[in-house]
Amino acid sequence: MVLKVEIVSGETIKPSLPTPLNKRSYKLSYIDQGNLPHPPIPLLLFYSGANADVAEQCGLLKKSLSETLTRFYPLAGEIKDNLTIECNDNGAYYLETRVNCHLSEVLTHPEANVLKNFLPSYDLHFRSGSIGSTTSDELNLRDLIQLVIQVNVFDCGGIAIGISMCHKIGDLATMTAFLDSWARTSRCETISTMDGQEMVTPHFHSASLFPPKEILSSYTFKKLSARDKHVTKRFVFDASRIAALKAKATNPLYVKNPTRVESVTALIWKCASRVGIIASSESTSKQSIAFIPVNLRGRMVPPMPKHLIGNLVQIAVATTTTTTAANARAKEEDLSYLVQLLRDGIGKINNETVKQIQAYNDGELGEFFRDVYGRYSKGEVNLNTIISWCRFPFYEADFGWGKPHWVCSVEMEGKNVHILMDTKDGNGVEAWVTFANQRQMDEFSSLIDREFEISVI
Numbered sequence: 105m106v107l108k109v110e111i112v113s114g115e116t117i118k119p120s121l122p123t124p125l126n127k128r129s130y131k132l133s134y135i136d137q138g139n140l141p142h143p144p145i146p147l148l149l150f151y152s153g154a155n156a157d158v159a160e161q162c163g164l165l166k167k168s169l170s171e172t173l174t175r176f177y178p179l180a181g182e183i184k185d186n187l188t189i190e191c192n193d194n195g196a197y198y199l200e201t202r203v204n205c206h207l208s209e210v211l212t213h214p215e216a217n218v219l220k221n222f223l224p225s226y227d228l229h230f231r232s233g234s235i236g237s238t239t240s241d242e243l244n245l246r247d248l249i250q251l252v253i254q255v256n257v258f259d260c261g262g263i264a265i266g267i268s269m270c271h272k273i274g275d276l277a278t279m280t281a282f283l284d285s286w287a288r289t290s291r292c293e294t295i296s297t298m299d300g301q302e303m304v305t306p307h308f309h310s311a312s313l314f315p316p317k318e319i320l321s322s323y324t325f326k327k328l329s330a331r332d333k334h335v336t337k338r339f340v341f342d343a344s345r346i347a348a349l350k351a352k353a354t355n356p357l358y359v360k361n362p363t364r365v366e367s368v369t370a371l372i373w374k375c376a377s378r379v380g381i382i383a384s385s386e387s388t389s390k391q392s393i394a395f396i397p398v399n400l401r402g403r404m405v406p407p408m409p410k411h412l413i414g415n416l417v418q419i420a421v422a423t424t425t426t427t428t429a430a431n432a433r434a435k436e437e438d439l440s441y442l443v444q445l446l447r448d449g450i451g452k453i454n455n456e457t458v459k460q461i462q463a464y465n466d467g468e469l470g471e472f473f474r475d476v477y478g479r480y481s482k483g484e485v486n487l488n489t490i491i492s493w494c495r496f497p498f499y500e501a502d503f504g505w506g507k508p509h510w511v512c513s514v515e516m517e518g519k520n521v522h523i524l525m526d527t528k529d530g531n532g533v534e535a536w537v538t539f540a541n542q543r544q545m546d547e548f549s550s551l552i553d554r555e556f557e558i559s560v561i
Contacts, residue, residue: 107210109202109256112201117195118193119174135314137320142328146268148219148512149511150207150508151509153207168289185321186320203256223514229249230247231248267279276493276496278414284304288304310408310413317464335541335542335545340535341535343529349368358441365494365533373488376539378547379548391479395489404458418457489522491522492524494526511525522538
């Protein structure tokens with residue numbers, strides 16, 4: 105069977121109430137200013153269709169989305185420049201599709217190339233086809249629709265909700281706050297009580313903590329060019345495999361109590377580094393670097409609000425040297441040693457880091473990033489970005505007809521970018537791993553199987 109995902113409708117959903125005049129201008133923070141607006145953040149949530157009226161569900165999703173945008177009004181606005189969002193209630197784009205198969209046919213053996221069909225395409229983030237309105241590669245921020253929702257209805261009545269949020273306004277925590285609020289709003293329409301749960305209250309003062317720079321207001325961004333076709337695959341580590349992996353990552357010389365996320369992150373870093381060395385024809389030794397995005401909200405003293413809107417993330421760095429020389433690999437490939445390097449890097453993201461950002465001072469770390477990206481573009485370093493989406497409450501997103509059957513991210517940015525998510529039971533980890541080509545993916549899979557005896561699903 106050839107999968108068909110047919111768009112049956114598309115419309116702009118505006119906030120249910122107009123944004124007050126005193127909230128019409130939303131300032132981006134200094135961190136937001138430096139953040140690329142694309143690629144957007146993607147998320148897929150799958151729901152079974154048992155005893156459900158699909159038309160009623162879709163109507164409820166649209167109504168509750170409109171009400172939620174009233175609280176998250178900057179998401180419905182227009183990016184005026186790299187300084188301000190004009191909260192003019194332009195709205196979010198919402199489309200519905202019909203899928204010519206049952207949900208179970210997709211979820212039995214989920215494949216990234218299939219799942220991407222259920223997410224809004226990048227082009228839908230542009231108003232009225234403006235992506236092709238000029239030959240210039242410069243991106244007009246005003247053209248961007250910040251939030252696009254795609255609701256996919258399967259033949260069985262199952263639903264997949266695809267969310268795509270522009271990265272200029274916020275990070276994954278921002279999207280999670282929005283999703284939580286949207287689901288609670290929808291659920292409130294279907295039941296008489298919210299089980300004592302309060303509605304999510306977003307906070308919009310990140311610019312007061314990280315004041316923007318006027319000089320950056322005219323900073324230009326390029327359109328997202330056609331990307332090379334990368335290869336993405338899902339690796340699943342259930343609770344028993346996590347236990348085995350944590351045992352391998354335990355060493356009294358380095359770390360005695362590795363977490364499941366630390367253990368999987370170290371494993372992926374180790375194997376991805378070996379793939380990079382095998383792929384290199386110029387050198388048998390090169391620096392291997394792991395970038396780990398860290399949420400700053402809990403790293404400030406006192407902590408920032410949990411639902412503070414914005415890009416409140418800093419990159420932690422762990423680095424070692426990979427080599428084909430067997431006698432030099434032992435320490436660099438000890439999982440516990442790699443976990444220690446990861447902990448050390450993440451531990452450096454603290455209140456002092458927040459103060460440096462507030463003072464517009466990226467210090468030596470900023471120079472380090474510039475140097476790494478320069479050397480990476482020349483093939484001189486092996487760089488992998490490993491993003492943990494674990495412990496975010498995606499599986500609590502009940503719109504009134506039950507919690508998700510499955511949640512996934514598929515792919516966010518490109519090669520050598522790997523995303524970790526919780527399994528549904530919260531005890532395992534699903535890793536979405538992306539490499540430049542199938543040969544590298546095959547080598548990575550082989551390293552996982554051969555060196556750690558952990559099966560791949």
